[in-house]
């Protein structure tokens with residue numbers, strides 16, 4: 001199986017959790033030293049194999065190079081001979097929380113490149129490795145933010161709404177192939193997401209989680225294992241997962257300290 005964005009957060013936890021199921025893992029992200037550590041942990045957890053390679057989903061060349069690196073590890077040099085059973089398009093995230101009036105081109109472009117075009121590129125590159133493999137799964141990581149707007153979230157919400165519609169499109173296009181297509185859309189989850197969004201400002205990054213109990217990466221990893229492990233004829237189309245404390249996007253229960 002192939003997981004993008006496996007150097008931290010959901011992707012790293014998923015690598016460890018699928019590893020514990022004995023999976024053969026191919027993981028990618030830009031921070032290769034982190035990937036090496038995750039691959040070691042996945043092997044220790046029980047992965048049959050865990051291979052890692054640099055991957056930048058915002059660049060077509062990198063995505064195609066990653067897929068070429070992956071192909072022989074999947075058991076064949078010809079597309080028909082390979083077997084990629086699960087693709088998890090997880091790489092992505094948010095940058096900044098500026099209102100549109102103050103938005104930065106570089107933030108908008110990076111969010112659309114990773115969360116939208118990254119999913120398209122990776123899926124296009126991986127599909128030839130997945131066809132003729134009924135019961136295979138493409139699981140995209142969307143977000144609650146793709147379904148509800150919030151102030152400062154325009155580009156990220158638009159990107160994750162794009163991911164949702166890509167998932168729905170693939171579900172239609174792949175009907176009849178036996179491939180399954182899902183989106184798992186988390187709400188508030190404590191990973192490195194907020195630290196990346198606030199560009200390393202640790203104090204600001206902690207604020208969204210203050211006084212409340214968010215999801216953790218392991219929660220999503222367990223769900224991904226469940227979604228991929230269902231019988232071949234069962235497709236989880238769309239799943240929204242929120243912490244109990246988050247009743248709606250803006251309605252988060254916070255305990256007084």
Ligand SMILES: NC(=O)c1ccc[n+]([C@@H]2O[C@H](COP(=O)([O-])OP(=O)(O)OC[C@H]3O[C@@H](n4cnc5c(N)ncnc54)[C@H](OP(=O)(O)O)[C@@H]3O)[C@@H](O)[C@H]2O)c1
Nearest residue numbers: 005007008009010030031056057091092093189191192193
């Ligand atoms: N945490 C939340 O509250 C939350 C909620 C809903 C959805 N999500 C989504 O869940 C996914 C995982 O996020 P997370 O919460 O686990 O955050 P995270 O800990 O920051 O993990 C993000 C992962 O994406 C990778 N990534 C980012 N840009 C990339 C690129 N251009 N090419 C390849 N890999 C890239 C990062 O690796 P490198 O930096 O090493 O490349 C990292 O492994 C994202 O799509 C995010 O939008 C998060």
